[in-house]
Amino acid sequence: MSFIHPETHAIRTQSERTQYQEHSVPMYLTSSFVFDDAEDMRASFAEEKQRNIYSRYTNPNCAELVEKMCLLEGAEAGHTFATGMSAIFSTFAALLDSGDHVLSARSIFGNTHTLFTKYFPKWNISHTYFDVNELESIEALIRPETKILYVESPTNPATDIVDLTLLGTLSRKHNLIFIVDNCFATPYLQQPIKFGADIVIHSATKLLDGQGRVMGGISVGSAGLIDTIYRFARITGPALSPFNAWTLSKSLETLAVRVEKHCENALQLAERLEKHPKVRQVRYPFLPSHPQYALAQKQMKLGGNIVTIEVEGGLESGRTFLNAIEMCSLTANLGDTRTIVSHPASTTHGKLSTEERQQVGISDGLIRISVGLEHIQNIIQDIEKALVSV
Numbered sequence: 001m002s003f004i005h006p007e008t009h010a011i012r013t014q015s016e017r018t019q020y021q022e023h024s025v026p027m028y029l030t031s032s033f034v035f036d037d038a039e040d041m042r043a044s045f046a047e048e049k050q051r052n053i054y055s056r057y058t059n060p061n062c063a064e065l066v067e068k069m070c071l072l073e074g075a076e077a078g079h080t081f082a083t084g085m086s087a088i089f090s091t092f093a094a095l096l097d098s099g100d101h102v103l104s105a106r107s108i109f110g111n112t113h114t115l116f117t118k119y120f121p122k123w124n125i126s127h128t129y130f131d132v133n134e135l136e137s138i139e140a141l142i143r144p145e146t147k148i149l150y151v152e153s154p155t156n157p158a159t160d161i162v163d164l165t166l167l168g169t170l171s172r173k174h175n176l177i178f179i180v181d182n183c184f185a186t187p188y189l190q191q192p193i194k195f196g197a198d199i200v201i202h203s204a205t206k207l208l209d210g211q212g213r214v215m216g217g218i219s220v221g222s223a224g225l226i227d228t229i230y231r232f233a234r235i236t237g238p239a240l241s242p243f244n245a246w247t248l249s250k251s252l253e254t255l256a257v258r259v260e261k262h263c264e265n266a267l268q269l270a271e272r273l274e275k276h277p278k279v280r281q282v283r284y285p286f287l288p289s290h291p292q293y294a295l296a297q298k299q300m301k302l303g304g305n306i307v308t309i310e311v312e313g314g315l316e317s318g319r320t321f322l323n324a325i326e327m328c329s330l331t332a333n334l335g336d337t338r339t340i341v342s343h344p345a346s347t348t349h350g351k352l353s354t355e356e357r358q359q360v361g362i363s364d365g366l367i368r369i370s371v372g373l374e375h376i377q378n379i380i381q382d383i384e385k386a387l388v389s390v
């Protein structure tokens with residue numbers, strides 16, 4: 001075969017078959033691996049041989065998942081983690097030294113924000129936030145001790161699109177490690193390494209599993225950086241369970257068809273709600289009304305599965321809307337087959353003031369919809385019925 005498409009890699013990349021010639025790869029639910037003799041054991045520990053020793057280090061199911069994700073993201077190497085947050089923490093902790101500085105987008109996942117503000121100061125690691133809509137001014141924020149540039153795109157929940165090519169160029173100029181949390185796009189829609197990212201992180205819990213079953217995380221990128229991260233992880237122990245790795249590797253087989261359908265449903269819903277009288281604004285990267293429509297078209301294959309709407313009436317209407325929902329789920333996950341609605345101002349961002357929320361693009365009446373794979377008519381019906389009550 002000449003060119004192997006990502007869809008094919010996601011299905012056909014597989015660990016070697018065992019003597020049983022199984023079609024689907026087995027789960028290697030083992031904590032350790034046996035050695036042939038003293039010399040084999042010595043050479044393995046000395047890392048003269050590449051082989052599995054202990055599942056806190058490596059495991060065949062995790063290795064298969066890493067191999068697939070590297071092919072999908074165009075990365076040299078990777079390592080899997082128990083959750084997205086352990087991938088983020090381990091990546092930062094492995095690469096940063098005391099005194100280093102992180103330049104990060106302000107609109108990032110809430111727990112990542114807490115990591116920067118509450119825990120990194122303990123290790124004398126500082127950070128500065130920048131607004132993703134004011135990238136012109138970020139060069140002035142780079143300090144001699146700045147080591148990492150960090151973004152998510154599209155952002156959650158505002159769906160701002162960050163110009164990855166621009167930041168990739170800036171990172172090379174200033175010798176920064178450019179890290180992108182690609183959770184909302186998945187490698188099917190966007191491959192940040194192509195635009196100059198050094199490392200791509202995923203919460204595999206979201207669209208990569210896509211069925212709300214298991215948690216997982218992964219970091220992929222250049223071999224040297226990943227080796228540093230791997231060495232930190234094998235000592236500190238945030239290993240992904242082989243069971244979850246097996247599940248996630250299976251999930252990737254359907255990633256392309258799932259994401260394609262998620263995006264088709266999301267666009268249809270966004271177009272429909274844009275005309276709704278109770279909806280003040282709809283944001284979806286592939287709607288021509290989105291402020292960064294052109295950039296989204298350039299950077300992403302499709303618009304993703306997150307649609308945000310702003311309902312008339314603010315905080316109280318947001319809550320009323322959630323209470324009137326019948327089918328969609330009120331839950332903390334996203335990227336699931338099931339459509340999920342949430343109201344950030346009264347939940348995840350409830351501790352912030354209205355002004356602080358505005359800074360990260362969250363108005364009081366903002367509803368985030370993680371559009372699932374139910375029939376689009378049923379998704380529209382449920383949401384439009386709930387809108388009647390606001």
Ligand SMILES: *Cc1c(COP(=O)(O)O)cnc(C)c1O
Pocket residue numbers: 083084085086109152156181183184203204205206215216217
């Ligand atoms: C959920 C999420 C994470 C954290 O992942 P977990 O698997 O929940 O630990 C990180 N980044 C983004 C953008 C997320 O949505």
